[in-house]
Amino acid sequence: MQKLVVIGAGMASGRVLETLFEADRDAYEVTLFNAEPRGNYNRIMLSPVLSGEKSYDEIVTHDEDWYGAHDVTCRFGEKVVVIDRQRKIVTGAKGDVPYDKLIIATGSVPFIVPVEGRDLPGVITYRDFDDTHAMIEASGTPGSHAVVIGGGLLGLEAAAGLRLRGMEVTVLHLSGHLMERQLDEAAGYLLRKDLEKRGITVMTRASTQKILGTNRVEGVELADGTTLKADLVVMAVGIRPAAQIARDAGLDVGRAIVVNAQMQTSDPDIYAVGECVEFDGTLFGLVAPLYDQARVLAKSLLGQPDAFAVRELSTKLKVTGCDLFSAGDFAEGEKREEIVLRDPAQGVYRRLVIEDDRLVGAVMYGDTADSNWFFDLIRDGAPVSDMRETLIFGQSFQGGAPLDPMAAVAALPDDAEICGCNGVCKSKITGAVAAGGLTSLDEVRAHTKASASCGSCTGLVEQLMALTLGAAFNPAAVKPMCPCTDLGHGDVRRLIRAKALKSIPEVMQELEWKTSCGCAKCRPALNYYLIADWPGDYVDDKQSRFINERVHANIQKDGTYSVVPRMWGGITSANELRAIADVADKFAIPTVKCTGGQRIDLLGVRKEDLPAVWADLNAAGMVSGAAYAKGLRTVKTCVGTDWCRFGTQDSTGLGVRIEKFMWGCWTPAKVKMAVSGCPRNCAEATCKDVGVICTDAGYEIQFAGAAGLDIKGTEILTQVKTEDEALEMIVALVQLYREQGHYLERMYKWLKRVGMDSIRAAIVEDPARRRGYYEAFVHSQTFSQTDPWSERASGARASHEFRPMADLTLEAAE
Amino acid sequence: MTGWHRIGAITDIPRRGARCVLTPFGRVAVFRTANDGIFATEDRCPHKGGPLSQGIVHDASVTCPLHNMVFSLESGIAAGPDEGRVRVFAVRVDPPTGAIELSLDEPALVLAAE
Numbered sequence: 001m002q003k004l005v006v007i008g009a010g011m012a013s014g015r016v017l018e019t020l021f022e023a024d025r026d027a028y029e030v031t032l033f034n035a036e037p038r039g040n041y042n043r044i045m046l047s048p049v050l051s052g053e054k055s056y057d058e059i060v061t062h063d064e065d066w067y068g069a070h071d072v073t074c075r076f077g078e079k080v081v082v083i084d085r086q087r088k089i090v091t092g093a094k095g096d097v098p099y100d101k102l103i104i105a106t107g108s109v110p111f112i113v114p115v116e117g118r119d120l121p122g123v124i125t126y127r128d129f130d131d132t133h134a135m136i137e138a139s140g141t142p143g144s145h146a147v148v149i150g151g152g153l154l155g156l157e158a159a160a161g162l163r164l165r166g167m168e169v170t171v172l173h174l175s176g177h178l179m180e181r182q183l184d185e186a187a188g189y190l191l192r193k194d195l196e197k198r199g200i201t202v203m204t205r206a207s208t209q210k211i212l213g214t215n216r217v218e219g220v221e222l223a224d225g226t227t228l229k230a231d232l233v234v235m236a237v238g239i240r241p242a243a244q245i246a247r248d249a250g251l252d253v254g255r256a257i258v259v260n261a262q263m264q265t266s267d268p269d270i271y272a273v274g275e276c277v278e279f280d281g282t283l284f285g286l287v288a289p290l291y292d293q294a295r296v297l298a299k300s301l302l303g304q305p306d307a308f309a310v311r312e313l314s315t316k317l318k319v320t321g322c323d324l325f326s327a328g329d330f331a332e333g334e335k336r337e338e339i340v341l342r343d344p345a346q347g348v349y350r351r352l353v354i355e356d357d358r359l360v361g362a363v364m365y366g367d368t369a370d371s372n373w374f375f376d377l378i379r380d381g382a383p384v385s386d387m388r389e390t391l392i393f394g395q396s397f398q399g400g401a402p403l404d405p406m407a408a409v410a411a412l413p414d415d416a417e418i419c420g421c422n423g424v425c426k427s428k429i430t431g432a433v434a435a436g437g438l439t440s441l442d443e444v445r446a447h448t449k450a451s452a453s454c455g456s457c458t459g460l461v462e463q464l465m466a467l468t469l470g471a472a473f474n475p476a477a478v479k480p481m482c483p484c485t486d487l488g489h490g491d492v493r494r495l496i497r498a499k500a501l502k503s504i505p506e507v508m509q510e511l512e513w514k515t516s517c518g519c520a521k522c523r524p525a526l527n528y529y530l531i532a533d534w535p536g537d538y539v540d541d542k543q544s545r546f547i548n549e550r551v552h553a554n555i556q557k558d559g560t561y562s563v564v565p566r567m568w569g570g571i572t573s574a575n576e577l578r579a580i581a582d583v584a585d586k587f588a589i590p591t592v593k594c595t596g597g598q599r600i601d602l603l604g605v606r607k608e609d610l611p612a613v614w615a616d617l618n619a620a621g622m623v624s625g626a627a628y629a630k631g632l633r634t635v636k637t638c639v640g641t642d643w644c645r646f647g648t649q650d651s652t653g654l655g656v657r658i659e660k661f662m663w664g665c666w667t668p669a670k671v672k673m674a675v676s677g678c679p680r681n682c683a684e685a686t687c688k689d690v691g692v693i694c695t696d697a698g699y700e701i702q703f704a705g706a707a708g709l710d711i712k713g714t715e716i717l718t719q720v721k722t723e724d725e726a727l728e729m730i731v732a733l734v735q736l737y738r739e740q741g742h743y744l745e746r747m748y749k750w751l752k753r754v755g756m757d758s759i760r761a762a763i764v765e766d767p768a769r770r771r772g773y774y775e776a777f778v779h780s781q782t783f784s785q786t787d788p789w790s791e792r793a794s795g796a797r798a799s800h801e802f803r804p805m806a807d808l809t810l811e812a813a814e
Numbered sequence: 815m816t817g818w819h820r821i822g823a824i825t826d827i828p829r830r831g832a833r834c835v836l837t838p839f840g841r842v843a844v845f846r847t848a849n850d851g852i853f854a855t856e857d858r859c860p861h862k863g864g865p866l867s868q869g870i871v872h873d874a875s876v877t878c879p880l881h882n883m884v885f886s887l888e889s890g891i892a893a894g895p896d897e898g899r900v901r902v903f904a905v906r907v908d909p910p911t912g913a914i915e916l917s918l919d920e921p922a923l924v925l926a927a928e
Contacts, residue, residue, distance in 0.1 A: 515872070516873055519875075557880065800826075801833060804835055805827070805835055806821035808835060808916075809838055
């Protein structure tokens with residue numbers, strides 16, 4: 001087998017390998033170097049990750065498992081030192097690899113503005129996952145300031161994302177209007193207005209003089225002397241091809257690595273692809289031509305003829321709510337005419353540029369419904385004189401074509417481009433749907449790649465599927481939360497974060513609820529999502545809680561309640577037991593029972609008596625056990641090294657510590673935990689939501705067990721050495737569940753839905769992310785660790801609702 | 815027990831909430847909706863006797879806390895495929911004082927008619 005070495009695991013080389021393996025699994029033995037310590041993800045979707053509309057896991061395209069399944073040797077986190085073209089060897093930091101063919105896919109590096117202070121901590125670029133993560137972290141401090149240098153595509157996506165995450169954002173742009181390479185002045189103005197409406201400050205003709213700060217960034221100084229406060233500076237002014245390794249190897253390099261139409265460099269055994277190449281004097285930064293190059297390169301490797309050609313490109317901005325589109329050349333010129341449509345009330349602007357009876361450029365803002373049609377006109381160079389009068393109104397006004405979007409899609413020619421990122425035309429999609437029996441959007445994405453990159457053509461693809469499949473296509477494969485909405489839990493959670501919705505009425509308004517104030521299914525779910533996503537900001541809506549959480553006790557079949565005080569780790573004392581006994585006597589509580597979670601349940605308490613029962617239990621030092629809550633219930637323990645001759649660690653101590661740390665938190669569904677001091681597992685930790693098994697070597701963290709409706713053993717998350725590590729791991733895990741879980745979805749169902757890999761990647765493999773989740777939980781706890789019983793018993797919150805508002809039986813007796 | 819009985823002020827009940835009143839007919843649940851509609855029903859679900867005053871109030875409906883049956887507060891009729899009906903009582907609010915008045919006559923009349 002021939003040896004293929006690939007330098008760089010990005011979107012371009014990922015697509016090369018995918019295409020190569022699809023055509024011939026066994027043509028090459030592949031070694032892949034990547035400087036980033038991870039596999040390939042969809043870089044253009046970092047913006048939705050930043051804004052919170054997508055998670056990192058959703059944008060991974062090739063992880064180590066994928067490479068493993070295709071027998072690719074991965075050398076991630078290892079930089080390539082030198083290419084020896086004579087001996088055909090690539091030398092990495094950890095050793096040599098021989099090659100028969102070599103692909104350089106080193107991409108580009110962000111351009112750093114050469115000003116004083118550019119090296120200060122807090123000054124970052126916007127390029128990879130680490131940058132995105134740094135921005136998310138920085139936005140965690142309320143009221144902090146970000147300055148984004150560069151008002152192009154990337155800079156504006158960064159600005160919008162940071163703003164959505166609550167930062168005060170200023171965009172500095174050197175030119176007179178935003179995105180000057182893609183937009184004309186009028187569209188740039190509308191965009192600016194839209195961004196300002198979102199609270200982003202835009203400064204054009206702003207030249208950065210220096211970045212201020214001593215130990216970390218504190219501000220930015222402009223050429224005109226203005227200074228701006230900044231806790232974070234994001235440089236997004238452009239990219240530079242990363243061609244040094246090729247230059248060192250003596251390959252032809254101009255502004256980037258020079259390739260021919262077969263993607264070959266000046267050395268016929270070395271290919272290059274992506275942002276690091278130069279073809280015909282052109283550099284590449286958008287994804288569509290990269291994928292074209294990848295296809296050509298894969299074919300070249302297999303000895304099949306194909307040639308790369310530069311295509312017309314279009315641009316869309318991935319900022320939710322800012323609809324803009326531009327394509328072609330829209331500069332003014334002598335032989336050019338233009339057609340402009342404005343609707344200031346709607347914020348709509350369209351400008352078409354025509355030369356020699358052909359559409360050569362289009363800029364649209366506010367309403368981009370016809371963008372694909374205009375783009376096709378530009379690419380095909382079709383004469384437009386016949387429809388000149390109504391051209392600007394779009395396709396539906398041509399030749400009486402109906403306004404029905406389905407009919408418009410049906411009328412598209414077979415070669416009409418649907419997905420610009422991946423160059424997928426209509427017939428490829430309809431063909432794949434018909435031939436492969438595809439019925440879901442995900443399947444179509446997997447088979448054709450249509451709408452799998454930036455996703456802006458998803459609607460079109462769905463319409464095509466509906467057209468091909470007829471009634472068999474059900475776009476709403478997601479189960480709605482309840483009859484009040486068509487959205488599923490996942491969409492609702494995502495949109496709450498993306499649109500920064502902070503109250504139940506806001507959610508219902510913005511997400512177009514069909515009922516005026518929801519129902520008993522959606523209100524508790526929304527209340528949980530808001531409390532989990534906006535700790536400190538959102539005010540708990542008691543009337544949207546189920547009665548048990550509203551009165552901090554469990555309703556029983558006869559309308560009385562059961563009361564369970566907390567017993568930390570299952571430990572109690574003579575004093576506590578005496579107080580419980582006294583309460584049982586005083587209020588004539590009929591049943592006192594041990595629960596499965598190592599505590600005591602007082603059953604049959606009348607609602608009117610609840611505040612007085614709590615006051616007595618509080619007086620003995622006990623707090624609510626939250627046995628009623630979708631939250632942390634119990635942490636069951638065994639006696640561990642305190643007493644047990646087999647105990648290996650202080651399981652009781654750890655259990656108490658976890659419970660004291662985590663009590664009061666709200667979760668999607670109840671969370672029960674246990675800590676066993678040895679593998680004999682007397683605390684039955686292996687059927688809990690989270691369980692710890694102590695061993696001589698440390699702590700085995702397990703989760704996602706069940707012993708209710710379903711019976712399921714836990715799965716191992718990881719093993720750690722110290723109690724501190726165990727606590728951090730468990731807290732981060734529960735926080736991830738709090739952020740991702742659907743309401744009433746127990747941990748084992750959550751695991752089944754999102755998969756172990758994504759959970760391990762977030763909690764075990766990435767210490768920074770783990771720390772982030774841990775800290776988010778700690779922040780949220782500062783608002784939730786108030787004992788609801790003492791709040792009621794002490795009168796801090798009104799308790800009159802526990803009594804009837806009037807007694808008419810007395811009147812009757814009179 | 816005829817006529818109107820003053821049982822408290824509208825502000826004694828939280829919006830989208832309920833309180834109960836003890837009467838010779840058993841407990842009566844008095845509801846206040848999001849837009850200040852006041853309704854009264856018997857505080858007992860016909861299914862398994864759940865206290866409706868403890869349920870979640872949405873629009874002019876309440877969901878029983880025990881097994882999630884939903885009742886219209888206006889008619890007392892169970893929603894959806896469920897069958898059942900709770901008694902409703904007449905209530906009125908005195909606008910200047912915000913006092914709620916309850917009449918217990920209605921069920922007697924309904925019973926007589928049936």
